Amino acid sequence: xxDNVQQVEExxxxxxxxxxxxxxxxxxxxIDMHGNLMPVLQGIQEHYGYIPEATVHLAAERLNVYASxxxxxxxxxxxxxxxxxxxxxxxxCMGTACHVKGAGRIGDAIKERLGIGHAETTEDLKFTxxxxxxxxxxxxxxxxxVNDATYGSISVQKTAEVIEKYQAMD
Amino acid sequence: MVNLTIDGxxxxxxxxxxxxxxxxxxxxxxxxxxxxxxxxxxGACRICLVEVExxxxxxxxxxxxxxxEGMVVNTMSDEIRKVRKTVLEFLLVNHVVxxxxxxxxxxxxxxxxxxxxxxxxNRFQGEKFDLPTDEINPLIERNMNRCVLCxxxxxxxxxxxxxxxxxxxxRGFETKIATAFDRGLNCEFCGQCVSMCPVGAIxxxxxxxxxxxxxxxxxxxxxxxxxNGCTVTLGVKDNQVQTIRxxxxxxxxxxxxxxxxxxxxxxxxxxxxxxxxxxxxxxGILVEAExxxxxxxxxxxxxxxxSSAGFIAxxxxxxxxxxxxxxxxxTVGSDNLDHSGGECYxxxxxxxFETLGVKASTGTFPQIESAQAIVAIxxxxxxxxxxxxxxxNQAIRxxxxxxxxxxxxxGKLTKLPEARTLMHTPGCEINILNALxxxxxxxxxxxxxxxxxxxxxxxxxADYTPEAVAQTVGGDxxxxxxxxxxxxxxxxxxxxxxxxxxxxxxxxxxxxxxxxLAILSGCAGGAGSGLYLCGEKANSQGAIDLGIVPGAAGRxxxxxxQGAADGEVKALYVVAEDPMVTxxxxxxxxxxxxxxxxxxxxxxxxxxxxxxxxxxxxATFAEKDxxxxxxxxxxxxxxxGIKSPGEAQTDFAVFTRMLKKLGQVTAETPTQVFAxxxxxxxxxxxxxxxxxxxxxxxxxxxxxxxxxxxxKTVAGLVPMDASYLLLTGSCLYxxxxxxxxxxxxxxxxxxxxxxLSRSDAATLGVKEDELLKLKAGDQTLQAKVKVGTRLPAGVxxxxxxxxxxxxxxxxxxxxxxxxxxxx
Numbered sequence: 002x003x004d005n006v007q008q009v010e011e012x013x014x015x016x017x018x019x020x021x022x023x024x025x026x027x028x029x030x031x032i033d034m035h036g037n038l039m040p041v042l043q044g045i046q047e048h049y050g051y052i053p054e055a056t057v058h059l060a061a062e063r064l065n066v067y068a069s070x071x072x073x074x075x076x077x078x079x080x081x082x083x084x085x086x087x088x089x090x091x092x093x094c095m096g097t098a099c100h101v102k103g104a105g106r107i108g109d110a111i112k113e114r115l116g117i118g119h120a121e122t123t124e125d126l127k128f129t130x131x132x133x134x135x136x137x138x139x140x141x142x143x144x145x146x147v148n149d150a151t152y153g154s155i156s157v158q159k160t161a162e163v164i165e166k167y168q169a170m171d
Numbered sequence: 172m173v174n175l176t177i178d179g180x181x182x183x184x185x186x187x188x189x190x191x192x193x194x195x196x197x198x199x200x201x202x203x204x205x206x207x208x209x210x211x212x213x214g215a216c217r218i219c220l221v222e223v224e225x226x227x228x229x230x231x232x233x234x235x236x237x238x239x240e241g242m243v244v245n246t247m248s249d250e251i252r253k254v255r256k257t258v259l260e261f262l263l264v265n266h267v268v269x270x271x272x273x274x275x276x277x278x279x280x281x282x283x284x285x286x287x288x289x290x291x292x293n294r295f296q297g298e299k300f301d302l303p304t305d306e307i308n309p310l311i312e313r314n315m316n317r318c319v320l321c322x323x324x325x326x327x328x329x330x331x332x333x334x335x336x337x338x339x340x341x342r343g344f345e346t347k348i349a350t351a352f353d354r355g356l357n358c359e360f361c362g363q364c365v366s367m368c369p370v371g372a373i374x375x376x377x378x379x380x381x382x383x384x385x386x387x388x389x390x391x392x393x394x395x396x397x398x399n400g401c402t403v404t405l406g407v408k409d410n411q412v413q414t415i416r417x418x419x420x421x422x423x424x425x426x427x428x429x430x431x432x433x434x435x436x437x438x439x440x441x442x443x444x445x446x447x448x449x450x451x452x453x454x455g456i457l458v459e460a461e462x463x464x465x466x467x468x469x470x471x472x473x474x475x476x477x478s479s480a481g482f483i484a485x486x487x488x489x490x491x492x493x494x495x496x497x498x499x500x501x502t503v504g505s506d507n508l509d510h511s512g513g514e515c516y517x518x519x520x521x522x523x524f525e526t527l528g529v530k531a532s533t534g535t536f537p538q539i540e541s542a543q544a545i546v547a548i549x550x551x552x553x554x555x556x557x558x559x560x561x562x563x564n565q566a567i568r569x570x571x572x573x574x575x576x577x578x579x580x581x582g583k584l585t586k587l588p589e590a591r592t593l594m595h596t597p598g599c600e601i602n603i604l605n606a607l608x609x610x611x612x613x614x615x616x617x618x619x620x621x622x623x624x625x626x627x628x629x630x631x632x633a634d635y636t637p638e639a640v641a642q643t644v645g646g647d648x649x650x651x652x653x654x655x656x657x658x659x660x661x662x663x664x665x666x667x668x669x670x671x672x673x674x675x676x677x678x679x680x681x682x683x684x685x686x687x688l689a690i691l692s693g694c695a696g697g698a699g700s701g702l703y704l705c706g707e708k709a710n711s712q713g714a715i716d717l718g719i720v721p722g723a724a725g726r727x728x729x730x731x732x733q734g735a736a737d738g739e740v741k742a743l744y745v746v747a748e749d750p751m752v753t754x755x756x757x758x759x760x761x762x763x764x765x766x767x768x769x770x771x772x773x774x775x776x777x778x779x780x781x782x783x784x785x786x787x788x789x790a791t792f793a794e795k796d797x798x799x800x801x802x803x804x805x806x807x808x809x810x811x812g813i814k815s816p817g818e819a820q821t822d823f824a825v826f827t828r829m830l831k832k833l834g835q836v837t838a839e840t841p842t843q844v845f846a847x848x849x850x851x852x853x854x855x856x857x858x859x860x861x862x863x864x865x866x867x868x869x870x871x872x873x874x875x876x877x878x879x880x881x882x883k884t885v886a887g888l889v890p891m892d893a894s895y896l897l898l899t900g901s902c903l904y905x906x907x908x909x910x911x912x913x914x915x916x917x918x919x920x921x922x923x924x925x926x927l928s929r930s931d932a933a934t935l936g937v938k939e940d941e942l943l944k945l946k947a948g949d950q951t952l953q954a955k956v957k958v959g960t961r962l963p964a965g966v967x968x969x970x971x972x973x974x975x976x977x978x979x980x981x982x983x984x985x986x987x988x989x990x991x992x993x994x
């Protein structure tokens with residue numbers, strides 16, 4: 002039985018030390034709004050790039066919502082991320098048209114250059130790859146997006162150039 | 172009322188009923204998985220589908236559909252049967268069928284329904300869940316492969332407990348019940364989710380592989396821990412309490428229990444129980460002895476002391492036993508009679524008696540749920556009485572009651588929705604209560620009809636304006652005023668005050684201040700309102716009712732111990748108490764216990780028993796028949812589920828034998844003794860043992876009318892000036908020193924700790940689990956550090972339950988103890 006007690010204590014992971022000022026500011030903004038959980042979480046994600054655990058506990062305490070409930074919301078919506086994400090999000094379209102035109106090879110090329118597959122992030126937090134279903138640009142398949150910029154009719158060679166371009170930026 | 176037809180039967184039911192409830196009331200059974208009487212309708216499982224003639228074309232979930240006039244319902248048809256069977260098939264696609272080794276086998280709703288609907292094969296195929304089992308905590312095991320996603324655990328943890336451990340996470344097939352960040356369960360461990368789970372997904376770990384449900388004998392009794400008086404249904408096999416069974420039909424708690432009630436039973440089966448009497452021999456060593464010898468020695472010692480003998484009872488004895496104990500003291504010719512903590516318990520009731528003329532809570536617990544304004548004095552209230560705390564939670568969530576907590580530290584109650592916390596410096600509850608009274612009077616919203624000494628109190632309270640009080644003891648003046656106004660505006664008010672051994676300072680004054688507030692807010696005597704005095708122990712109220720207090724020329728506990736040390740009290744008989752651990756001022760207690768002829772009657776060789784000349788092995792609540800009176804004046808039956816180990820005997824049997832030795836003939840059975848004591852005790856007059864049914868009997872009625880409304884001035888405390896103040900009290904998982912013998916509570920909180928704020932931890936440079944020494948006067952305490960958010964800077968907390976800590980070396984009944992931390 003004592004072993005179990007030990008485990009309970011051990012599983013309380015050390016929380017990453019982050020500056021909560023950003024999250025507090027977001028909560029301040031929405032504190033009096035009815036149904037404020039979604040905008041608060043979106044705001045936190047916008048500020049930190051993801052939802053750090055400490056901000057969940059902060060929001061739970063300040064909004065008087067259970068942390069478990071917030072976690073339920075965070076895991077329900079695909080838009081929320083619980084791990085840090087890269088500065089540049091590379092969305093690789095895997096829709097039908099792109100698939101036929103070799104999107105798989107584009108994904109492989111990114112993996113080769115950056116070492117990241119779907120939903121993975123480079124260690125320097127610069128890039129995150131995401132394989133997505135159709136992004137609605139079938140006419141220029143295969144297609145990738147880096148943040149808001151779209152790169153159509155792309156090839157393995159062009160993918161490398163795009164990556165290099167962003168690598169050169171900070 | 173609404174009229175409808177269910178299965179051809181004409182039914183009249185309340186407008187608020189659902190089809191399911193209406194059917195159930197009339198003995199028509201509709202199967203359910205996600206419905207629970209005490210939870211709000213949810214409609215997740217689709218097993219309860221029925222046909223409604225007016226809503227043709229689809230099947231209607233009966234548990235969420237309200238009844239309407241003229242509704243015609245069919246609860247069974249070929250179509251319904253087919254659909255229910257399909258629902259079961261769907262559930263069984265993913266559900267891992269491991270009934271032979273599942274503890275739920277035999278009482279599993281899914282198993283029973285699968286059998287009833289003959290789901291022999293499954294037309295659907297799919298992936299089985301393959302999730303790891305949560306076995307991290309020692310009390311509750313979660314196997315999500317068996318989960319049917321009914322959401323009862325999520326809802327009970329929110330609606331009833333107010334802790335919110337669980338939520339649904341992910342989406343679609345991946346959906347499951349999890350805690351925040353999908354970690355192992357780490358909560359209050361009340362086990363409400365265990366009792367709600369319709370399948371074997373959430374199980375009590377201590378009960379694993381102990382017995383099949385049909386092998387258990389069920390015995391309804393009353394929990395032996397706190398004064399809430401929850402019904403516990405003992406599951407007995409092989410003369411051992413194997414588990415506590417779910418029972419929502421008996422008693423005051425609707426099947427709700429706390430960690431102590433549900434998992435704290437194991438002290439009953441402990442191998443360290445005393446099994447034979449002991450006598451101190453000529454070498455000064457305690458050796459085992461025969462009952463006759465031990466009883467004679469005890470009886471002679473007490474008789475020899477005569478009027479200088481002292482009698483101290485614990486409030487965990489039954490009413491019948493307390494009555495006999497009192498009789499013993501009279502037979503010996505002594506007026507020195509008292510129970511737990513003496514001044515502490517008595518002080519509270521005396522305070523109430525001087526103001527309201529009664530010595531008990533004025534309302535009953537179910538009334539709290541409909542109160543609009545609730546004031547909890549001491550944030551520890553949830554820790555001492557968790558199940559009343561759950562009622563408070565329901566009042567807030569269901570009826571939007573406004574809770575105000577007068578607190579020296581945060582806690583579960585302060586976290587409840589919209590709870591207002593009036594934080595004050597340690598020991599200054601009275602100041603806040605006075606400020607509330609002051610506001611009521613100053614704003615002219617107080618109830619003053621038939622109230623005496625209003626002017627005197629008003630004049631006295633001139634110094635206690637919310638502004639002045641907020642300045643000296645903390646709290647927010649506006650918040651105090653708001654609370655006062657809410658109390659005045661509310662029809663139904665509940666004022667809650669817990670008392671117990673670690674809260675012995677200024678107890679009479681605190682009860683008086685609370686009574687003043689109860690009078691001025693209209694709470695005292697108001698229908699549906701109540702001032703609740705909640706005793707720490709199962710029968711604290713019974714001890715008050717039966718007058719286990721000093722006689723005319725007698726001494727109370729503290730004076731008895733003092734007298735014993737001075738040689739004036741020559742013999743002491745201590746039953747079901749461990750003063751060495753739990754009474755304030757260890758040095759004085761030890762001096763008082765060491766000198767006289769000491770008889771100790773308990774279930775363990777406690778620290779007190781180690782000092783005794785004669786030790787008598789007694790029985791736990793699970794081995795007794797009799798009655799307890801809970802904190803709302805409800806007399807309830809305690810029933811024996813098992814036999815005592817070895818030669819241990821019930822306190823009842825010991826007292827009757829002892830009385831016989833002293834030449835007194837008494838009634839032989841608890842029932843006969845109850846008949847006798849109900850003649851003598853005015854409160855219990857007219858109550859026959861047979862009247863005490865499943866819901867018990869509340870003496871004095873649902874609302875106990877005060878016999879007077881006498882305001883009394885009572886001064887607040889001056890905040891103590893010290894850089895660190897130590898508070899003591901109860902922690903959630905323990906009760907008195909008894910629970911430190913129970914594996915369940917111990918596995919969560921195994922030892923004493925010192926809790927402090929993050930900022931203090933940083934200042935002192937200590938981390939979680941490091942040892943910290945606290946110096947108080949010439950004494951030093953040492954315990955592991957627990958860093959939390961409950962306490963303000965400069966305030967520390969240590970629970971009082973643990974013998975090893977010897978907290979009472981420094982706790983001598985002070986409101987708070989100035990300490991000096993040394994690393």
